[in-house]
Amino acid sequence: MFLAFGFVMMLAGFHAESDEEHKVAANTAMVLSGVYAVLILLVYFAQATAVRLDSLGDEALRIIDYKRLGLFFSYDLLGYGVMSLATFFIGLTINAKSRSDKWLKGLLMVHGAFFIGCFLTPMLGVFNSKQSGVDWIGTLILEVWCCYFLPICILSYLHFANKSNK
Structure with a gap:
């Protein structure tokens, strides 16, 4: 549950530093982060x-x-899908100059593609508990997502740490 609060705060930080040209994307990301958190x-x-x-x-x-x-x-999948969409929009706002910020921007925007799978797979019945041997799928999805999202968290921390040192 604490990830939701931290995510909203992280996006609020990116929102605060976005320029006027990217405020629509930043505002969209903030709204989506609220939907995700709820x-x-x-x-x-x-x-x-x-x-x-x-x-x-x-x-x-x-x-x-x-x-x-x-x-x-x-x-849960819908929530993480909305989170992914929020990362895509906040990625649009990042003015990437350093190598780590370029990686962060790219990872955030590619993370937005997770929305499609998170949104469609439950509706298409991909996860059907009546199928034998599918009880591991939720764990696998969570582990793949954690491996992908961890670098975003680290790079975001470095992004804000570098901003406070200047």
Whole structure:
């Protein structure tokens, strides 16, 4: 859940330094980061409270349990898809002069392509819990995304650290 807050703050930093020419893209990214935060916080808060505090029936578990690839799994994918779209728009605003900022801008913009998969795959039934052996797919998606997003986090940290040293 804390990633959502940090992501909104990170985008707010990029938004603050964007020039007038790129304010539409920066504003779009900020709105999308808010949508992402709401979706993710609702999903994880519901899971952390309902699962921990209630004894849920099979119907409720079908919706909330990621291993069953139900509604909350789809909401989670939608949230991360919206996050990806936000990174694309914020990538448009970065005036990349250093090599690390060029990498950051490129990674942010390419990360925007994750939106397509996150948006379409649940609707197309790619994740069908009735198929045998698909219970690992959520973990695989999360691991691939973490490996991709970690350099964005590091480069963003370096970007803002270099700005504060000047």
